[in-house]
Amino acid sequence: MNQRFLHLVIGFICLLLAPGGARAQKVPLTRQQYQQDFDYFWNTIRTDYCYFAQKQTDWNQVRALYRPQLDTLSSRRAFVRLLEYALAELYDDHAGLGTNRLDSRRLVPSGTDVWAEFVNNEAVVLAVRPGLGAERSGVRPGMVFTQVNGVLVEEAIRPFLPRALRRPDAAARNFALRHLLAGDHLSPRTWTLRTDGRPLTARPDEPIMKLENITYPSRLEARRIGNMGYLKINNCLFDNGLIAPFDSALTALMETQGLILDLRETPSGGNSTVARAIMGRFIASEGPYQRHELTGEETQTGIRRIWLEYVVPRGPRYAGPLVVLVGRWTGSMGEGLAIGFDALGRATVVGTEMAQLNGAIYSYRLPNSGIGFNIPAERLFHVKGQPRETFRPPVYIDLKTAAKGQSAATDPVLGKALDLLAKQKK
Incomplete structure (x- = not known):
């Protein structure tokens, strides 16, 4: 289930069950408190958001458009909607609030089909x-x-x-x-x-x-397709608990002649601990997998800050050919895995454009309302310098062309991966 939706429903139920029900709500914020929260929101984005150079957004105009609306705003619900509109001015799917209304738009890409x-x-x-x-x-x-x-x-x-x-x-x-x-x-x-x-x-x-209510048969699907191995991660790259079952599944597939790692259902992203753990099972020596740039430091000091993040080998190495599958629901850390495997020269990446989510997000909380929000504050790059969000798989599949004359059950991306592995068999 969409996490924001679930939290909203649970919170509403708890409110009804609490003594006094709806009367137990907190005292509404004052106009000055709403203004303080909006100013914190606007100033934080002004200094920390790292993609203004790629946008046509006039952030000063955003303030001029939305701050006067606070004069007639009288509820948290209305304030959430105002923040949603202001944040949408960035037209960035990696920027979002930590709360929502039932009539808020679903998250893109995790809540879309x-x-x-x-x-x-x-x-x-x-x-x-x-x-x-x-x-x-x-x-x-x-x-x-x-x-x-x-x-x-x-x-x-x-x-x-x-x-x-x-x-x-x-x-x-x-x-x-x-x-x-x-x-x-x-x-x-x-x-x-x-x-x-x-x-x-x-x-x-x-x-x-x-x-x-999106559900999966398991966090990790593992099977053999002929003499090839297949591992599919189902939207849990944020869960460190994935590492142990991944290790176990990979160990069971160590004798296969090639392996497919399917990242096409990872829209909610994840963390670099899980990503580095996965990549570490496929490499013989340490190496960089992505480049970071903290643009806010340059904005505030004039000094650029750029660094490389490395992967270190761990556990028994899978040495056979590897193909990584990506698509529009490969998001954030899933995209990081794709560019990382490509940078390490350890896999062939097959599929379409990914979710193209911008950078690494930082989380903030408004001082009075407590509403959280996330924005990209670090730009991320392939180690060769290409922005992560513009990465296109070296083996590209045009789904519009592939769909002609085929049923919904046909998977041209998986089919291409199997063809590539068959050609690499020794």
């Missing part, structure tokens, strides 16, 4: 998340969205477009499209698409809104 972008001014489906509502309702790569909930796409995205841009930015339009398609936690989505000249109506949240 389809990835689309504007291509020649059409909202084209580029990828579909397996097993969820979009796929179940017939949506496939290459289709074109024409309406969302009965409204033409160009009109429907307007509420999600940033208002404080110096000039138009295609990335901001794609951000708005992603959040339009994500929907909220309450309202079932209805999509109209065009496929081969014919209309398709898709209702991805029927019979249930499954994105609020």
Whole structure:
């Protein structure tokens, strides 16, 4: 289940069960306290957010647009919505609040089931998340969205477009499209698409809104495909408890002639401890896997701070050929693993563009309301200097082309990986 949604539901239940129920709520903040929180929020982003150079956002204009609204704001709920709008001006899916409302947009990419972008001014489906509502309702790569909930796409995205841009930015339009398609936690989505000249109506949240309850058979799936090994990590790169079962599963596959590591379902990212533990099982000597840059230090002092992060070998090494699979739901630390294996020269990376989440996030908390927020504060790079968010797999699969004439059960990325390993067999 979406963690923010789960926390909100649990908190509401606890409130109802507490003595006095809703009357037990804290005293509302004063206007001055809301202003103090907003100023802390705005100033922190101004100094620490590390992607302004890649954005068209006028951050001073953001303050001019949103701070006056605090004069009529009287509830935490309304303040959360104002912060959501202000943060969306960055059009950055790696920046977010630590709380939400039931009518807040789902998180991208972890709470989504389809990835689309504007291509020649059409909202084209580029990828579909397996097993969820979009796929179940017939949506496939290459289709074109024409309406969302009965409204033409160009009109429907307007509420999600940033208002404080110096000039138009295609990335901001794609951000708005992603959040339009994500929907909220309450309202079932209805999509109209065009496929081969014919209309398709898709209702991805029927019979249930499954994105609020994404489940996996296990954290780690392990099996043999012929004489090849296959390991799939299911959205738990943030859990140090993954390390022991990963080691055990890899040990059981040590005699295979090649291995596939599937990172296509890691949208929530993770931590570098887990990532380094995984990479450490495949290398013979230590080496750098990614480069960091703390731009806030340069902003404040004029001195650049850049460093490399290393991986150290550990445990029995798997020495056979390795292929790493990535896609649109490979996020954050999953992306770090992909560029790390590539930098170490230890694996062939196969798939599509990843989630393209910016940098490493730092967490902050507003002094009065206690609302948390996260923003990218470190830029991350391939050791050769390429920004992580622009990394494209050396073996690229165009899912729009691959989907033609194939069923939803066909997995062209996995098929390509098996072909590559078969060619590398000794």
